[in-house]
Amino acid sequence: xxxxxxxxxxxxxxxxxxxxxxxxxxxxxxxxxxxxxxxxxxxxxxxxxxxxxxxxxxxxxxxxxxxxxxxxxxxxxxxxxxxxxxxxxxxxxxxxxxxxxxxxxxxxxxxxxxxxxxxxxxxxxxxxxxxxxxxxxxxxxxxxxxxxxxxxxxxxxxxxxxxxxxxxxxxxxxxxxxxxxxxxxxxxxxxxxxxxxxxxxxxxxxxxxxxxxxxxxxxxxxxxxxxxxxxxxxxxxxxxxxxxxxxxxxxxxxxxxxxxxxxxxxxxxxxxxxxxxxxxxxxxxxxxxxxxxxxxxxxxxxxxxxxxxxxxxxxxxxxxxxxxxxxxxxxxxxxxxxxxxxxxxxxxxxxxxxxxxxxxxxxxxxxxxxxxxxxxxxxxxxxxxxxxxxxxxxxxxxxxxxxxxxxxxxxxxxxxxxxxxxxxxxxxxxxxxxxxxxxxxxxxxxxxxxxxxxxxxxxxxxxxxxxxxxxxxxxxxxxxxxxxxxxxxx
Numbered sequence: 001x002x003x004x005x006x007x008x009x010x011x012x013x014x015x016x017x018x019x020x021x022x023x024x025x026x027x028x029x030x031x032x033x034x035x036x037x038x039x040x041x042x043x044x045x046x047x048x049x050x051x052x053x054x055x056x057x058x059x060x061x062x063x064x065x066x067x068x069x070x071x072x073x074x075x076x077x078x079x080x081x082x083x084x085x086x087x088x089x090x091x092x093x094x095x096x097x098x099x100x101x102x103x104x105x106x107x108x109x110x111x112x113x114x115x116x117x118x119x120x121x122x123x124x125x126x127x128x129x130x131x132x133x134x135x136x137x138x139x140x141x142x143x144x145x146x147x148x149x150x151x152x153x154x155x156x157x158x159x160x161x162x163x164x165x166x167x168x169x170x171x172x173x174x175x176x177x178x179x180x181x182x183x184x185x186x187x188x189x190x191x192x193x194x195x196x197x198x199x200x201x202x203x204x205x206x207x208x209x210x211x212x213x214x215x216x217x218x219x220x221x222x223x224x225x226x227x228x229x230x231x232x233x234x235x236x237x238x239x240x241x242x243x244x245x246x247x248x249x250x251x252x253x254x255x256x257x258x259x260x261x262x263x264x265x266x267x268x269x270x271x272x273x274x275x276x277x278x279x280x281x282x283x284x285x286x287x288x289x290x291x292x293x294x295x296x297x298x299x300x301x302x303x304x305x306x307x308x309x310x311x312x313x314x315x316x317x318x319x320x321x322x323x324x325x326x327x328x329x330x331x332x333x334x335x336x337x338x339x340x341x342x343x344x345x346x347x348x349x350x351x352x353x354x355x356x357x358x359x360x361x362x363x364x365x366x367x368x369x370x371x372x373x374x375x376x377x378x379x380x381x382x383x384x385x386x387x388x389x390x391x392x393x394x395x396x397x398x399x400x401x402x403x404x405x406x407x408x409x410x411x412x413x414x415x416x417x418x419x420x421x422x423x424x425x426x427x428x429x430x431x432x433x434x435x436x437x438x439x440x441x442x443x444x445x446x447x448x449x450x451x452x453x454x455x456x457x458x459x460x461x462x463x464x465x466x467x468x469x470x471x472x473x474x475x476x477x478x479x480x481x482x483x484x485x486x487x488x489x490x
Contacts (some may be wrong), residue, residue, distance in 0.1 A: 025429070086480075089433060094485065120333065141332075160290075160449075163447055196484040218458075223290055240262055270313030383412070395408045442466045442472055
């Protein structure tokens with residue numbers, strides 16, 4: 001009884017005095033049950049701030065982010081604009097039990113994905129058994145013929161994985177999509193924590209927060225774990241496309257966190273199917289490459305001959321087992337939006353377990369029944385192109401105009417295999433500092449998992465927030481921001 005009274009008092013105090021509890025699942029203010037003690041403490045402390053003070057601290061945060069060069073690049077038709085990812089000073093908080101559930105679910109999913117990738121590049125039993133359509137895999141644009149029959153160290157294809165999660169109206173965690181190629185955003189997780197501790201020490205002090213500080217060490221260890229057999233002191237490098245890449249800040253950040261060289265294609269060469277790095281002291285062997293370059297640009301001899309970003313001969317050196325590439329080539333099949341629909345079956349097939357994390361109902365437009373359902377219910381659905389990311393090229397049916405709906409009907413009819421559809425999920429919300437005060441905004445979560453000899457999940461992940469009122473699009477390129485994600489240890 002006391003906790004309910006206290007909660008009510010908190011909701012009427014300070015920054016929450018005008019907070020309108022939404023009909024959605026609010027992770028801090030409206031869970032439909034008594035708040036866990038840890039969240040009550042966060043609530044109480046936040047209620048002692050006023051809006052003016054929070055705005056002042058937010059302004060300081062933006063200034064510091066610019067000074068530190070913590071930016072991403074938004075590309076338009078005419079220009080590339082470096083922007084600071086908007087940072088919200090009100091953290092997103094997960095309880096210890098919630099995190100334990102997420103962690104187990106992500107580990108299970110990563111294990112199944114790696115088994116799936118090994119199988120489709122070797123025995124293809126899952127295709128022979130009809131669990132997933134063969135054409136969906138073998139004719140997938142991300143399926144890499146160069147990987148057929150290649151044995152990767154430890155059977156690990158996806159060394160770095162980002163699993164996008166949402167919460168529905170009941171608070172249930174659901175997987176929205178997998179990111180098994182070159183998932184980005186972990187630098188913001190770590191820098192958001194640094195920013196929060198600098199700007200809000202009076203909020204964070206004494207809180208039982210799980211640390212995010214050892215990600216770089218863990219990443220380096222995982223990349224050493226999967227180095228070619230017999231190498232005792234592996235040389236790890238991070239391969240970047242260069243300064244014009246939208247995530248270049250993150251490349252610099254992660255290389256520094258790992259204590260390894262940041263290189264571009266021109267810094268590496270292949271001799272006798274071994275990879276070397278050019279240094280002032282001569283050539284130095286390279287054993288593990290954390291690449292942030294897409295498959296198509298990685299080796300002009302194997303893929304795009306016009307690529308100036310990659311390393312000639314790298315793929316053959318990889319096939320010979322003389323270097324490890326993380327993530328492996330061809331992992332894009334596993335995070336294909338159509339393959340996503342089969343992930344529950346994939347988990348059951350390889351692990352003989354029920355999926356811990358639920359999935360969003362998905363209709364594959366390449367299938368006649370999926371296309372028919374999508375066309376008949378277009379105004380109620382989210383339609384996504386299977387090959388796009390960043391929130392580009394999608395349709396949110398309930399928010400679309402009639403002309404937009406007609407345009408998508410045409411696209412679906414002309415190229416159905418390029419699309420999947422899903423129902424609109426009532427994403428959870430958290431209190432967020434907005435122009436009009438503290439208001440509810442939709443959020444998602446991207447936990448990052450590292451796999452070497454074992455799979456470790458960074459406590460927390462990237463919480464992206466849709467800053468526009470009513471918007472469900474959280475991508476930074478579409479106007480979203482981020483929050484520090486607090487995982488409580490107790």
